[in-house]
Amino acid sequence: MTPSFSRTFLLALPFAALCLAGCEATPAPDYRIRLMPSAKESDSVAVPPDCPSWATTSIGDNENTITPQLGCAAARNLAAHVDRPEDLIEGKPLGKADGTLAASSMNNYRTGKTRALIDAKADAPTEQAPASTGTTP
Numbered sequence: 001m002t003p004s005f006s007r008t009f010l011l012a013l014p015f016a017a018l019c020l021a022g023c024e025a026t027p028a029p030d031y032r033i034r035l036m037p038s039a040k041e042s043d044s045v046a047v048p049p050d051c052p053s054w055a056t057t058s059i060g061d062n063e064n065t066i067t068p069q070l071g072c073a074a075a076r077n078l079a080a081h082v083d084r085p086e087d088l089i090e091g092k093p094l095g096k097a098d099g100t101l102a103a104s105s106m107n108n109y110r111t112g113k114t115r116a117l118i119d120a121k122a123d124a125p126t127e128q129a130p131a132s133t134g135t136t137p
Contacts, residue, residue, distance in 0.1 A: 031075040035085050044086060048079035 029052075035044040051072035082088060108114050 046079040046085040048076040
């Protein structure tokens with residue numbers, strides 16, 4: 001390293017530190033799901049966080065940053081879909097495994113005895129009129 005380069009580098013360090021000191025760090029948004037007691041004392045309710053509006057975002061179109069609404073939407077969806085809010089704190093312990101059921105399921109899969117999946121593109125079933133026997137009452 002040449003002496004002039006190291007001297008220039010050392011002179012630039014305080015200037016860079018001064019420039020970075022003026023930068024405002026945006027705090028990380030708080031998207032925690034809170035648990036509140038429900039009307040029944042034994043249950044709780046998952047309360048989703050408040051999400052910022054898409055209309056008031058302060059991120060420019062050409063900035064390469066993640067919008068804060070995306071993380072909030074995931075937290076809101078989780079709070080809406082959780083069956084037991086207490087599972088967000090600590091899940092239930094696993095029960096005993098049923099080896100017979102697991103083995104028979106795998107055997108059915110290997111031998112082709114499984115049911116076909118529902119075809120989402122299929123037409124809805126229509127009500128069929130009873131077949132007439134050709135006789136009149």
